[in-house]
Amino acid sequence: MLRLQAPLPDRYTRATPDELARWIEEARADLAGRVVILGHHYQRDEVIRWADARGDSFRLARFAADSDATDIVFCGVHFMAESADVLTGDHQRVILPDLNAGCSMADMADLEQVEEAWESLAAVVDIDRVVPITYMNSSAAIKAFVGRHGGAVCTSSNARAVLEWALDRGDRVLFFPDQHLGRNTGFDMGFTEDRMLLWDPRREQGGLTEDEIRAATLLLWRGWCSVHQRFTPEHVEAFREQYPGGEVIVHPECAHEVVALADRTGSTERILEWVAAAPAGSIFGVGTEIHMVQRLAAEHPDRTVVSLDPLVCPCSTMFRIDAPHLAWCLEQLVAGEPVNEIHVDPDTAAWARVALQRMLDIT
Ligand code: 13P
Ligand code: SF4
Numbered sequence: 001m002l003r004l005q006a007p008l009p010d011r012y013t014r015a016t017p018d019e020l021a022r023w024i025e026e027a028r029a030d031l032a033g034r035v036v037i038l039g040h041h042y043q044r045d046e047v048i049r050w051a052d053a054r055g056d057s058f059r060l061a062r063f064a065a066d067s068d069a070t071d072i073v074f075c076g077v078h079f080m081a082e083s084a085d086v087l088t089g090d091h092q093r094v095i096l097p098d099l100n101a102g103c104s105m106a107d108m109a110d111l112e113q114v115e116e117a118w119e120s121l122a123a124v125v126d127i128d129r130v131v132p133i134t135y136m137n138s139s140a141a142i143k144a145f146v147g148r149h150g151g152a153v154c155t156s157s158n159a160r161a162v163l164e165w166a167l168d169r170g171d172r173v174l175f176f177p178d179q180h181l182g183r184n185t186g187f188d189m190g191f192t193e194d195r196m197l198l199w200d201p202r203r204e205q206g207g208l209t210e211d212e213i214r215a216a217t218l219l220l221w222r223g224w225c226s227v228h229q230r231f232t233p234e235h236v237e238a239f240r241e242q243y244p245g246g247e248v249i250v251h252p253e254c255a256h257e258v259v260a261l262a263d264r265t266g267s268t269e270r271i272l273e274w275v276a277a278a279p280a281g282s283i284f285g286v287g288t289e290i291h292m293v294q295r296l297a298a299e300h301p302d303r304t305v306v307s308l309d310p311l312v313c314p315c316s317t318m319f320r321i322d323a324p325h326l327a328w329c330l331e332q333l334v335a336g337e338p339v340n341e342i343h344v345d346p347d348t349a350a351w352a353r354v355a356l357q358r359m360l361d362i363t
Contacts, residue, residue, distance in 0.1 A: 106137045109177035280302035
């Protein structure tokens with residue numbers, strides 16, 4: 001999705017790292033008590049060092065909701081800032097330092113496509129028995145669609161509980177946008193491959209026959225994360241060869257053949273907890289975004305933490321948030337001219353909140 005971020009003034013693009021750090025520090029001091037800076041685990045070091053709270057997307061949204069700050073500077077991607085806006089009060093403002101920090105996976109399910117899929121399904125099965133579930137990594141418009149149609153949001157740490165809830169209420173689930181999280185959770189719940197079919201939004205009726213739709217329990221939207229899809233079984237094998245005593249931990253956005261070989265699978269927050277709780281000398285091959293892996297390695301020098309993929313694999317949209325953008329949006333706040341406010345319209349926000357609240361009630 002194209003969002004237009006105007007180029008930054010020269011003051012920021014030409015500044016040295018030291019100047020930027022000083023400006024951020026000064027602006028933060030000026031805004032003390034009023035602003036909170038949130039940082040997702042995938043952020044660069046030059047950004048995360050300023051975060052008042054770090055976390056996965058869900059934890060950060062909760063942090064925003066519980067915060068008294070009037071200005072929330074969200075160092076993450078667009079859907080995270082939207083969720084924070086949905087969960088915060090009208091007196092609070094959510095700011096995304098670079099408007100082009102989207103999420104390619106979230107963009108793979110747009111409202112029009114989802115509504116078309118819903119209509120196609122309604123022509124084949126009793127639509128009141130289909131429960132839509134969306135991953136946190138989706139736009140507020142998709143979360144609102146889910147809220148309106150009796151479904152819920154899930155995160156990478158509670159997908160199983162949410163899917164179980166959904167299947168208590170209906171016969172089948174339409175799950176978007178990440179096929180891998182859906183499939184990995186489905187396998188975890190004991191479903192075989194023939195019960196989990198891929199819904200391709202670019203094809204008529206998702207590319208499925210009517211019989212296939214009737215037979216499916218999980219209809220998995222054909223979306224994926226370009227960062228996590230890079231990890232392969234060969235990466236796992238190469239790591240095990242190099243580190244025979246090592247443990248493989250991956251994010252559930254990885255393909256099932258990788259998850260099946262891993263020792264553990266969990267959200268960014270869980271991966272972090274596992275490494276932090278491990279004894280000195282432990283060895284981990286981690287399948288997630290490289291900034292988080294490198295930070296884990298730096299923060300736990302007595303453990304060996306390496307990326308499963310020896311070639312660097314950053315999330316290019318998370319990477320857009322940098323010190324110049326952070327300095328710029330903080331200084332604009334100090335000047336009383338806020339920029340890059342993320343505002344979800346009230347109707348969308350109300351229904352997205354319903355879907356988010358259902359998740360909270362389930363888990
Ligand atoms: P977490 O919610 O596990 O932090 O995941 C967010 C994300 O974007 C993973 O790609
Ligand atoms: Fe989106 Fe993947 Fe980046 Fe996460 S790592 S924000 S899912 S593109």
